[in-house]
Amino acid sequence: MNTVNGPGAAPDRRRPASLRRRLTWGVTLLVTAVVLAVETITFVSLRYWLLESVDRSLTSFCPPEPAFRDAASGRGFPSYVTSPGVLPADFRIHFYGTDGRLLTDAIAEGTAPGPSLPPTSDALVAQGPAAGGEHLASVPAVSGDGSWRTIVRPGPDGMRAVVSLPLDPVRNTLRTMLLADAALLLLTAAGALAGARWVVRLGLLPLTRMERAAQQITVGNLDLRLPDTDERTETGRLGSVLNTMLDQLQSALREREASEARLRRFLDDMGHELRTPLTAVQGFAELALRHEQQSAEANRLITQNAARMSLLVDDMQLLARLDQQPTYRAEPVDLLSLAADAVGATAVGSPSRDISLDPLRPGSELDVVETPGDPHRLRQVIDNLLSNACRHTPPATPVAVRVGRTRTAPDTGGVNAPHRASPTPPLPPGVPVCVLEVADEGAGLSAEDAHQVFDRFYRADPSRSRDRGGSGLGLSIAATIAQGHGGRLELDTGSGRGCTFRVLLPILRTGGDPGPGAGLDG
Known part of the structure; x- marks a missing residue:
C-alpha cells in the first residue's frame, strides 16, 4: 500500500x-x-x-x-x-x-x-x-x-x-x-x-488586471507595465514592485543584447584588424621569396606590419587585464608633471604641431595637482589622448593640455550635459576633483560618433584607413583606466568647435589638506 x-x-x-x-x-x-x-x-x-x-x-x-x-x-x-x-x-x-x-x-x-x-x-x-x-x-x-x-x-x-x-x-x-x-x-x-x-x-479586480497585463508581457509586449501602483493598497505596492522588477529585467535584457552586439562587433573588428597585417605579412613574404632583390624592402614591411599586429595584440591583452578589475597602485601622482612630460614627448614626435600646457581656468597659474593612483597607467591615459588628438586633426591644428582642480557641475564636467558623452556613469555633483583636459580645434565629431568613440575598434573614419587611424582601442583603454581610479573620462564636442577630452580624478587627501574645495579653480 x-x-x-x-x-x-x-x-x-x-x-x-x-x-x-x-x-x-x-x-x-x-x-x-x-x-x-x-x-x-x-x-x-x-x-x-x-x-x-x-x-x-x-x-x-x-x-x-x-x-x-x-x-x-x-x-x-x-x-x-x-x-x-x-x-x-x-x-x-x-x-x-x-x-x-x-x-x-x-x-x-x-x-x-x-x-x-x-x-x-x-x-x-x-x-x-x-x-x-x-x-x-x-x-x-x-x-x-x-x-x-x-x-x-x-x-x-x-x-x-x-x-x-x-x-x-x-x-x-x-x-x-x-x-x-x-x-x-x-x-x-x-x-x-x-x-x-x-x-x-x-x-480582486486589480489582480485580474495584473494577470491580463502579465499575459500580454509574456507574449512579448515587454514595454507594458502593471496599471495598479497605488502605494496605499497591497495590490498597488505589489504592482509597483513588479513594475520595478520588470524595468530591471528589461534593462538587463537590453544590456545583454547590447553586450552581445558589442561582442559580435568586437570579434568582427578584431578579425578585420588582424587580417590586414597578416595579409600584408603573407604578401610581402611571398614577394621576398620571388624577388630576392626586393627582399630588404619586403622584410622592412613585414617587420612594420608584425610590429603593428604585436601592438594590437598588446592593447587587446591590456584591455582584458583591465576588464578583470586590476588593483592599481595608490601613490601620490602629480598630474601637472605627467602632463608636462607627455607634452614634451609628443612635441618631439610632432615638431610642426602647436601643443601647449595651460591652467584649467584662464588667468590662473599652473600648480601642483595631486591624485592617488598609478603614475604609469595615468601617463598612458594622457599619451593616448594626445596621440588621438594628433592623429585625427590636421598637422597645423593646435592642441591644448589643461590641468587644474574644480568641482563637478554641468559646466565644469563630471555630470551629464548636452554635447557630452562618456562610457562611465556620472559623478555626484559638487565633488572636488582633479581635472586634465586635452582639447583640439579640429572639425569635431557628430553626436552619434561622440557616443560611440569610446567603443572598442570604433573609428569615425568609415573607410577605416590606417593613414589617420590607430587600432581603435586607445580611448577604450583610457576610459577603463580612469574608471578604475574612481574617475571618469568624458568628451565635450560640437560641430565646428573641436573636441575636448576631460579626465576627472579624485583629489589626494593628506593630513595637511585644508578641506574639501580649498584652492579649487572655479
Whole structure:
C-alpha cells in the first residue's frame, strides 16, 4: 500500500482551489456561521422566556382551601372555581388526598388530553426540583406527543394540588421559530454566496488586471507595465514592485543584447584588424621569396606590419587585464608633471604641431595637482589622448593640455550635459576633483560618433584607413583606466568647435589638506 507523498504514492490530482473560490466560500461560511449563532442564541432565549412565562402563570395561581375540602369530600367544585374565566385556558388541577393518592376528579379547562401524573404525590415530588418550596416539573400527556408543565401546591391536612399548563403552545412557537430560522439561514447563505462572489470579484479586480497585463508581457509586449501602483493598497505596492522588477529585467535584457552586439562587433573588428597585417605579412613574404632583390624592402614591411599586429595584440591583452578589475597602485601622482612630460614627448614626435600646457581656468597659474593612483597607467591615459588628438586633426591644428582642480557641475564636467558623452556613469555633483583636459580645434565629431568613440575598434573614419587611424582601442583603454581610479573620462564636442577630452580624478587627501574645495579653480 502506497503511503501519502511516499516514493510510490500516486500524484495528487485534486484541482487546487483558487484564491477567488477560497475567499468566496470563506466569506459565505463566516456570514452563515454568524447568522446560525444569532439564531441559536435567539432560539434558546425564546425557549427560556416561554418556559418562564408558563412558570410565572403556574406560580401566580393557587387553588383556594375550599377547593381542597370539596375535592376530598367528593362534592364537586363550587362555581367560583369551575365558572369560565376563573382559570386560564387549558389549566388542569389535580388533587392528592391526605393519604397521598391521586383523586380521580379534576378541575379542567379545554378538551386537550391532560398530564400523565403518578398515582402518589411522593412520586410526583421526586420528578422535579423544588422552587421556593414548590415543585416544578414537565410531564408527558396522557395520550399523544404533548407535554405539560406542572407545579405542586400544598393544601390543608397534607393534601396536595397539582396545577398544570400544556407546553404545546411553546412547542408550536419554537417549531415555527425553527422553520423560520432554517428558511432565513438558507436565504442568508444564498445571499452571502452571491454577495461574496460580487465583492471578491470587485476586490480582486486589480489582480485580474495584473494577470491580463502579465499575459500580454509574456507574449512579448515587454514595454507594458502593471496599471495598479497605488502605494496605499497591497495590490498597488505589489504592482509597483513588479513594475520595478520588470524595468530591471528589461534593462538587463537590453544590456545583454547590447553586450552581445558589442561582442559580435568586437570579434568582427578584431578579425578585420588582424587580417590586414597578416595579409600584408603573407604578401610581402611571398614577394621576398620571388624577388630576392626586393627582399630588404619586403622584410622592412613585414617587420612594420608584425610590429603593428604585436601592438594590437598588446592593447587587446591590456584591455582584458583591465576588464578583470586590476588593483592599481595608490601613490601620490602629480598630474601637472605627467602632463608636462607627455607634452614634451609628443612635441618631439610632432615638431610642426602647436601643443601647449595651460591652467584649467584662464588667468590662473599652473600648480601642483595631486591624485592617488598609478603614475604609469595615468601617463598612458594622457599619451593616448594626445596621440588621438594628433592623429585625427590636421598637422597645423593646435592642441591644448589643461590641468587644474574644480568641482563637478554641468559646466565644469563630471555630470551629464548636452554635447557630452562618456562610457562611465556620472559623478555626484559638487565633488572636488582633479581635472586634465586635452582639447583640439579640429572639425569635431557628430553626436552619434561622440557616443560611440569610446567603443572598442570604433573609428569615425568609415573607410577605416590606417593613414589617420590607430587600432581603435586607445580611448577604450583610457576610459577603463580612469574608471578604475574612481574617475571618469568624458568628451565635450560640437560641430565646428573641436573636441575636448576631460579626465576627472579624485583629489589626494593628506593630513595637511585644508578641506574639501580649498584652492579649487572655479
